[in-house]
Amino acid sequence: MAQVNLAPPAMPAGKKRIAVMTSGGDSQGMSGAVRAVVRQTIASGCDAFAVYEGYEGLVQGGDMIKQMRWEDVRGWLSEGGTLIGTARCMSFKERAGRLQAAKNMIDKGIDALVVCGGDGSLTGADRFRGEWPSLVEELVSNGTFKKEAVEPFRHLNIVGLVGSIDNDLAGTDATIGCYSSLQRICQAVDYIDATAFSHQRAFVVEVMGRHCGWLALMAGVSTGADFVFLPENPPSENWETEMCEIVQRHRKLGKRKTIVIVAEGAHDRQLNAISPNKVKDLLAGKLGLDTRVTTLGHVQRGGTAVAYDRMLSTLQGVEAVKAVLDSTPETPSPVICIVENKIVRKSLMEAVKLTQSVAEAIERKDFKAAMKLRGAEFDEYWTAYSTTVSTDKEELLLPKEKRMRVGIIHVGAPAGGMNAATRAATAYCLTRGHTPIALHNGFPGLARHYKDEESSVREIKWLDAENWASKGGSEIGTNRATPSEDYDGVSDALTHHKIDALFIPIVVLPATVSNNVPGTEYSIGSDTCLNALIDYCDAIKQSAAASRRRVFVVETQGGASGYIATIAGLSIGAVAVYTPEEGIHLKMIASDIEHLKEQFAKDKGQNRSGKIILRNEKASKTYTTEIIANIIREESGGKFDSRFAVPGHVQQGGIPSPMDRVRAVRFGVKSMQHIESFAGKSKDEIANDPLSCSVIGITGAQVQFSAMEKVEKEETDWKDRRPKNEFWMDLVSIVDTLSGRPRPKKEDSIAAGLPA
Numbered sequence: 240m241a242q243v244n245l246a247p248p249a250m251p252a253g254k255k256r257i258a259v260m261t262s263g264g265d266s267q268g269m270s271g272a273v274r275a276v277v278r279q280t281i282a283s284g285c286d287a288f289a290v291y292e293g294y295e296g297l298v299q300g301g302d303m304i305k306q307m308r309w310e311d312v313r314g315w316l317s318e319g320g321t322l323i324g325t326a327r328c329m330s331f332k333e334r335a336g337r338l339q340a341a342k343n344m345i346d347k348g349i350d351a352l353v354v355c356g357g358d359g360s361l362t363g364a365d366r367f368r369g370e371w372p373s374l375v376e377e378l379v380s381n382g383t384f385k386k387e388a389v390e391p392f393r394h395l396n397i398v399g400l401v402g403s404i405d406n407d408l409a410g411t412d413a414t415i416g417c418y419s420s421l422q423r424i425c426q427a428v429d430y431i432d433a434t435a436f437s438h439q440r441a442f443v444v445e446v447m448g449r450h451c452g453w454l455a456l457m458a459g460v461s462t463g464a465d466f467v468f469l470p471e472n473p474p475s476e477n478w479e480t481e482m483c484e485i486v487q488r489h490r491k492l493g494k495r496k497t498i499v500i501v502a503e504g505a506h507d508r509q510l511n512a513i514s515p516n517k518v519k520d521l522l523a524g525k526l527g528l529d530t531r532v533t534t535l536g537h538v539q540r541g542g543t544a545v546a547y548d549r550m551l552s553t554l555q556g557v558e559a560v561k562a563v564l565d566s567t568p569e570t571p572s573p574v575i576c577i578v579e580n581k582i583v584r585k586s587l588m589e590a591v592k593l594t595q596s597v598a599e600a601i602e603r604k605d606f607k608a609a610m611k612l613r614g615a616e617f618d619e620y621w622t623a624y625s626t627t628v629s630t631d632k633e634e635l636l637l638p639k640e641k642r643m644r645v646g647i648i649h650v651g652a653p654a655g656g657m658n659a660a661t662r663a664a665t666a667y668c669l670t671r672g673h674t675p676i677a678l679h680n681g682f683p684g685l686a687r688h689y690k691d692e693e694s695s696v697r698e699i700k701w702l703d704a705e706n707w708a709s710k711g712g713s714e715i716g717t718n719r720a721t722p723s724e725d726y727d728g729v730s731d732a733l734t735h736h737k738i739d740a741l742f743i744p745i746v747v748l749p750a751t752v753s754n755n756v757p758g759t760e761y762s763i764g765s766d767t768c769l770n771a772l773i774d775y776c777d778a779i780k781q782s783a784a785a786s787r788r789r790v791f792v793v794e795t796q797g798g799a800s801g802y803i804a805t806i807a808g809l810s811i812g813a814v815a816v817y818t819p820e821e822g823i824h825l826k827m828i829a830s831d832i833e834h835l836k837e838q839f840a841k842d843k844g845q846n847r848s849g850k851i852i853l854r855n856e857k858a859s860k861t862y863t864t865e866i867i868a869n870i871i872r873e874e875s876g877g878k879f880d881s882r883f884a885v886p887g888h889v890q891q892g893g894i895p896s897p898m899d900r901v902r903a904v905r906f907g908v909k910s911m912q913h914i915e916s917f918a919g920k921s922k923d924e925i926a927n928d929p930l931s932c933s934v935i936g937i938t939g940a941q942v943q944f945s946a947m948e949k950v951e952k953e954e955t956d957w958k959d960r961r962p963k964n965e966f967w968m969d970l971v972s973i974v975d976t977l978s979g980r981p982r983p984k985k986e987d988s989i990a991a992g993l994p995a
């Protein structure tokens with residue numbers, strides 16, 4: 240190494256130089272993470288850098304490490320892959336490479352590094368962190384730097400962001416990109432379904448994921464595949480027979496197609512690889528099925544990020560910068576994770592260790608441990624999958640006296656995932672010996688037509704619901720009316736058909752695009768809605784960008800809750816979000832117009848990003864979407880133009896998103912298990928248990944049942960039909976920070992939204 244004796248550039252106290260890099264296989268959402276880190280860094284008064292081409296750029300240094308300006312990352316949220324490049328870098332695996340990387344970082348005066356990558360990249364980051372003091376020591380002893388010059392760099396401030404489609408890092412529920420990849424997979428399987436059905440064929444679909452079965456398992460859950468091969472939980476020793484039996488059983492029940500998902504790392508219990516061709520030969524040879532193999536390959540890393548990955552990458556990028564700024568030499572290096580709905584910091588070292596222990600458990604064929612180490616959620620999905628895929632396992636049947644007649648009803652507007660939840664609950668009921676009964680067309684349908692020849696109360700057979708996993712809307716029909724409109728009719732209908740579970744015990748499974756149900760931070764359908772909305776906004780943004788100086792005001796649904804508007808705002812990089820919670824007022828509009836004027840004044844024609852303001856449908860009685868667009872046009876002084884757009888019911892989505900599908904299955908099965916816990920209990924016992932009438936949901940880092948009575952009394956804002964405390968309210972200011980919008984003053988704010 241050349242003896243350069245450089246002193247790193249001086250920085251004012253407290254101001255940091257924070258670099259971000261992407262590494263390993265690219266994943267959808269990485270560019271969004273870079274945008275968030277760059278903008279949050281600049282907004283915090285620090286300098287932002289990007290290291291191009293992963294660790295390769297760190298090792299090479301020079302122009303591969305570039306300072307980033309605010310506008311350099313404009314429009315990056317809607318780009319796929321990573322715009323700063325990535326690589327698999329062999330030299331960083333050697334100490335010499337890491338020494339060179341350390342030198343390059345100090346050369347540029349970089350005192351914090353945010354690494355966005357998968358298990359390998361974060362293992363590398365952890366190794367770099369562990370070695371850092373000795374690398375710095377070596378750079379002094381070999382004369383590269385003077386001792387005083389490296390003093391500010393004695394401690395490596397490194398933060399991990401988990402970006403990989405594989406979702407293989409322990410400690411986080413989701414890695415940036417995994418849900419986008421799952422979306423690509425589900426789309427492909429849905430397409431394959433149609434041709435498989437037409438020819439009565441079997442398809443063996445190989446999905447990526449390296450040694451992790453997350454993509455394969457979730458693809459199985461969300462498409463209702465017949466069999467799934469995972470590395471963590473290989474099938475039984477006689478898996479050939481087991482698989483053929485399940486496939487044959489499904490065919491006998493009338494299924495015309497077979498889908499088997501094989502993780503690329505799949506193997507049997509002796510660790511012999513299970514290849515898609517081996518599975519194909521079995522299906523063709525033993526069952527005589529016309530079988531094809533489809534290897535999805537890099538399509539799975541392609542395309543733009545889904546809403547969830549855009550939100551995740553943005554929130555985690557912001558959190559990474561905050562973690563850098565909070566850090567002291569004593570703070571262990573963090574990795575930013577998400578647990579259920581909560582962004583949390585965990586120890587990078589421990590997450591890496593835990594991740595390695597999964598591979599070790601598989602290696603020593605301790606599959607129980609491997610499943611446990613993948614986390615409770617993974618295990619739960621596996622249970623949900625296996626209890627809903629096969630309907631005649633003797634050992635899973637409940638004794639006769641515990642079997643129930645379970646009514647399933649859809650209420651309110653359609654939401655993506657309602658059918659998947661119903662399908663899962665149905666399959667679960669059949670596995671356990673319960674009778675699943677659909678109550679068609681909501682409460683009015685139930686009350687009016689329960690005695691008809693084509694009754695509104697009908698048993699659901701396995702085959703009826705079999706293909707509902709990917710269906711949007713509501714297959715059993717839904718209606719907004721409440722039972723209170725005809726209590727007598729509803730109760731007569733339930734008594735007439737001897738329904739045991741619906742009223743007591745009852746589980747409400749929140750399904751609404753608005754995500755405004757008290758007792759949960761997530762309702763099925765809200766993710767589908769967000770995806771539909773960001774697709775719509777991406778198209779609008781492109782139009783706005785092409786016309787250059789144009790602002791669109793887009794109206795979102797969401798009732799009196801600004802959730803959809805806010806999360807979509809985070810996901811598309813909106814200029815501003817108008818929510819019913821904050822209301823809209825003149826000073827706010829005026830300030831936003833000033834902000835837009837400044838933005839457009841700086842633009843010398845190179846501004847390729849269209850500008851969008853999102854306005855929730857009930858954010859104001861007076862300032863409608865059209866009026867706001869008109870005011871903006873009028874006040875722009877001819878410097879820019881404005882239009883409005885209303886996506887309306889497009890937001891209910893077409894095909895439900897994989898996240899809504901898998902969560903619907905998880906909630907559906909959990910709800911059934913909860914209902915089942917009341918089987919055999921007396922009426923009084925049930926009535927006296929507050930949880931006999933409950934809502935299932937995600938709160939913070941947990942999935943739980945909350946007693947309806949408590950939720951109604953304590954947590955519900957009845958006037959606005961939303962939770963009293965909305966968990967996402969703090970996110971509004973993140974939209975503003977990342978778009979550079981001055982936050983509206985609290986004292987100016989009068990929430991003047993329309994009543995719900």
Ligand SMILES: Nc1ncnc2c1ncn2[C@@H]1O[C@H](COP(=O)(O)OP(=O)(O)OP(=O)(O)O)[C@@H](O)[C@H]1O
Nearest residue numbers: 263264294327328331332356357358359360363403
């Ligand atoms: N043990 C290690 N020590 C040092 N560097 C490592 C180590 N493991 C991985 N790296 C670095 O991280 C880079 C990316 O790792 P890898 O190829 O495993 O991808 P990844 O980050 O796991 O992402 P993905 O699995 O999504 O492709 C490697 O090319 C290498 O530069």
Ligand SMILES: O=P(O)(O)OC[C@H]1O[C@](O)(CO)[C@@H](O)[C@@H]1O
Nearest residue numbers: 264357403404405447448449540
């Ligand atoms: O793009 P490459 O280098 O061929 O790597 C493919 C691998 O990368 C991933 O897409 C991400 O780790 C894996 O699922 C897959 O095994």
Ligand SMILES: [Mg+2]
Nearest residue numbers: 357358359405
């Ligand atoms: Mg990896």
